[in-house]
Amino acid sequence: MKNKTVLLTGASEGIGLELAKIFAENGNKLILIARNHKKLVEVSKMLSSLTEVIIINKDLSKIGAAKEIYDEITRKGEQIDILVNNAGMGLQGYFHQLSEREQLCMIQLNIMALTELTHLCTQDMLKNGFGRIMNIASISSFIATPSMAVYGATKAYVLSFSEALHIELQNKGDFVVTVVCPGPTKTNFSKNNSMKQLNQVTNIVGTKSKKVAEIAYRSLEKKKNTNIPGIRYKVAIMSMKFLPRSIVQFFIGKLMLSK
Template identity: 35%
Template sequence: MRQEFRTALVTGASSGIGEAFAALLAARGTDLVLVARRDDLLDRLAETLARRHRVAVRVLAADLTDPDGLARVAEALRREPVDLLVNNAGYGAFGAFAEIPLEDQFRQIDLNVRAVVRLAHAALPGMLERGRGGVLNVASMSAFTPSPGSATYAATKAYVTSFSESLHAEVQGKGVHVTALCPGFTRTDETAGPNLIWLRRADVARAGLEAVAAGRALCVPGNQYKMVLPALRLAPRSLLRVAVNRAWQQAADTKIGD
């Protein structure tokens, strides 16, 4: 059954795909709680959306890698339940694993995994009690392939995808939808249109919202990535590792040459 969402909390809402989620939801008449670190950006976005779409928009500035900040957002979800939770906030540190500081590795895990789990755990009990609601977790196409140069990031997104599909099965038939959104390369601004590689953030956000409303477990936006996914799942892992490692090495050599 397709759902409409009257209220939503969006993390990482101040820019990129998160801002697109907020704009699309506001245009549909959804009241919002916007979460990100930068309260100045959130305030401007909230003012614009409230004025343009006549919806209620509340700002909750928090760093989700900080235990206190994450706890405040989780408590807000329990205290004022929403129909839709969009776990969009994410972080990637790119480069050879051994050369990236351990703190950056843990920050990716804290934001991409721990925050997703904590907020879903805060939101789902109320949704199940009411018999309606949705959780949209933003993962990545990198969840389906080895990713040298972004090993920890890809592993966190694989976790989010598996976690989301498992929760989807757990809550099926209870009026609650859980969806993993797995975009490929996505432009964080709207300066250029889509092409064979790059997706527009608004298209990605729209696809995710349609998927969770329809109760689909997995959403891969863009026809080009939809066609690639079956090949990634069927290809021998040894061949995938060779292919992606070659691409990584070429990228690294190009960077050194620059």
């Protein structure tokens, strides 16, 4: 994929930053979205020698932010060829103890903003007969995740939505919707005080964000619909399909709720 315009959310660090580097190295124009303006500027300076970079400082957990981004892009006369919905957040803890406001913000970011931005960009892609959409989900998309109940549910939505949209767009032109479902990844995602258990797991078995980004990019190039980066996670998810859900949930709960 070369000489395309890429809209990439959550671009200031982690998987998003690594994807931005890969798209830039392949000659694609970048429109990068993140809420951390300082980091966005740093990323822009880093990649500007490779390609044209536009940055938009926006918090997608705020209602209406996706439409504001789309309107700004339209005013600039830009046409999105590739949309990467990478921005996301997670919380760990018992549902009843976690902040209601923060959990609703997570739903807004992980589901509502992703859906709205996809809908807006798809309209223009359909006019041109070409589009690539990459949504970053999680292995939590496949299994309910005690201690991350709402997060897991949002990622299950992303998986289901992406797989359905891929089928819907198959006969509309040159379209691909890829959903990438990484396991624990070594980013700042799990490095907050609410995610001690997840951080412990990530330190032991986590995959580097650069590796996940490389797999995600290749998946989009090869027009794959669904990909789980890492053999161990592919095997784990496949194995779980042969076990009763109650048993799977019991062991996931033991792992995620351990002190």
